[in-house]
Amino acid sequence: MPYIERRGGSIRVKWWGGEYVLGAEGRPTKRKKYESASGPEPGIPFQSEDEAYNYGLDREHEVRHGTHIPRASSKTPMRDYCWMWWEAQDLRPMSMDRYKSRLRARIVPYWGDRPVGDITAWEYDAWKKGLKKAEAAKEISRDYVNQLLSLFNLLMTDAVVKYKLRAESPIIKHGRRGRYVKAKREAKRPMEMQVLHALARNAYAVWGFAGWVCVWTVAFTGLRPPGEMWGLRREFASPTWPASDPDSDRRADAADRYGPGRMPALRVQWQQQYVDSQRILVDPKYDSHRTLVLPPFLHEMHAALLASHDSEWVFPAIQGGEMPRSWYDSYWSPIRDGWPERSGRKDMERPAIPAVEEMAGKRFYLLRHGHREWLDEDGHSRTAIETRMGHEVAGVEGLYSNLTPRMEAAIAQSLQERWESFWGMGIWWAPPFPSSLPSGPGDVETPRSEPDQA
Template identity: 75%
Template sequence: MPYVEVRGGSIRVKWWGGEYRLDADGKATRRKKYESASGPEPGVPFDDEDEAYNYGLDREHEVRHGTHIPRANSKTVMRDYCWMWLDAQDLRDTSTTRYRSRLRARIVPYWGERSVGEITTWEYEAWKKGLQASAARGELSHYYVDQLISLFGMLMTDAVVKYKLRSESPVIRQRNRGRYRKKQRETKQPMQMAVLHALATNAYRVWGFAGWTYIWTLAFTGMRPPGEMWGLRREFASPTWPASDPDPERRESMMQRYGPNTMPAIRVQYQSQYERGQRKQVGPKYDSHRTLVVPPFLHEMHAALLASHDSPWVFPALGGGQMGTQWGKTYWPYIRGGAPERSARRDRIRQEIHPVPEMVGKRIYLLRHGHREWLEEDGHPRIAMETRMGHEVAGVEGLYSNLTPPMERRIAETLQERWEAFWGMGVWWSPPFPTLLPEG
């Protein structure tokens, strides 16, 4: 039972917190560890002894029912908890880096000196409203704000469920409450072949035949840029795979279904990522290893591209190595935004490049979105679309459905038809297919 102490003008209540003291060897003794409080909230004293006694009874009720949070735990400050939480997560290096950046930039500076157990819903809502106001003024992106709010929600949920630092989360999600705010989405237009042709033409002028093939490959396979595209190795391209697959078991099974003379396909086996500053080949996002059939025209492009260089990467950088951070500095800005003749010469581009108005300021990831739109327009089954995009279909539908060879052949046929229809509309520029120069 709790007991109340009256000292001068203050009232304090003590209760057993459900734990025992430890001896020098770390073993529990028979001595109970008591907790105490001088008021129902920090800075607010008890009005009388009855209020203090009832407060202690409530705490002991929590102890008996396993919902009690030790006061020492709840006083853990956020600046310590955030980094302990991050160290405990099993994440890929890129996710860890992203979380660390957001914690350091926004969450720890704002909440760092507060105890985990003291944060209230009122305070959380005020912080959230301030971030959303910054996004509305254009100071922060809406995506960044959503990710900050999501990360803070994970911190508070784990503080309740896993680490027992508080009894309930201050993050309360309620649908259809408050003023309606339409979710901000990126403005997109249907992907047009003429726009892709303009991008591919610019990519050829910046990057050569690898750039031309890169744009068409992304648009006609829906691979995730940049990781899956940069991580595509020669042995997994359609002219060589599956005969060149290093896994004997997979090679044997895949050769019964795919091949340059049967159904050309690309194997998405890796993506390229930086881990602790080092470039590494890791599995694709969500471990979405998959096989992507390609239309005949794209297979021919890849055959010509591989014949023109001896790099292990299908899309090597201009220097012959693997593409990396230079993509966002000296490749994509010119491909989508163009370059005047003077700046083009400064960056070793031989001619003026005209901007592509529909893509100025846009992400290349939109080409992946456009591929999904094409699949929907052509009426392919949902299981075929989701599998190609590297997604899983949940529930019974995903359990019983399967991607079949006729589905894949139909995808390759509709993509080839789209390509041929575009070139049949008029005269479009195309680069000559390259060949590897003979030795000497």
């Protein structure tokens, strides 16, 4: 039972918190460990002994029913909790870096001195309102606000459910209220071969034959750019795989189904990510290791590309080696937005590259979206499509379904037909085959066969 202490003009209540004092060897003794309070809330004293006694009874009720939160635990500063929580996560390196960045930038500076158990719904709403104001002032993006709110929700949910530092979360989610407002989605248009050709032609001018092949590869395989593209090693490309696979069991399993003499295919085994400014190879997103059959034309492109360089990467940088972290600025921007002609010094001359207006402001990743659209248009099964895109089919359908060689052959055939139908029009430019890489970023050589601007 709780008991009351009077100290001067204040009232204090003590109750057993359900724990025992630890002995010298860290083992519990028979001495009970008591908790105490001088008021129902910090800074608010008890007004009577009855109020204090009832407060103690409530706490002992929580102890008996397993819902009690020790006061010492609830007083853990957010600064300590955030980093203990982060250390306990087991996520991919890039996800860990993103969480660390968000904690360091916005959450710890704002909440660091507050005890985990003292954060109220009022305080959370005020913080959320401040983030929305920063978004309205263009200081931070809407996506970043949503990411911060999602991370804070994870922190509070784990504090309640997993670590027992709070009785409930301060984040209360209501159903939709008021007038429905449709969420804004990225404007997309069907991926047309003419647009891809314009991008590939610009990529050749910027990056050489590797750029030409890169655009068509993303569009015709659905690889996740840029990580899975830059993580594609020579031994997992269609001209060499599966014979070159370092895993003997996987090599043996794939040999009867894939290969240049059967169904040419590349293996998605890795993606590249930056961790602490260092590039490393990690498993693909969602552990989506998969085999992607290639239409014959793309297999021939990859064979020519590998013959044109000796890099360990299928798509090396302009000067060889790994792709730079600034790929979107130094490669994708001129491929999408073009660049003006430059003349003067002989070794600095370059032709103008026209912008691809249909892709203005768009992401390279949309080429992967376009691949999914093509698979849907061609009527392939959901199992074949989701497996190729690196997704899992949920439920019983996913349990019973399986990607068969006939499904893969049908995909390769439909993609080849799409390619031949486009080139059958007979008006499109193609680069010499194969081609060496340009000399360096910003100092590209004029292609040996200058593309027409028609």
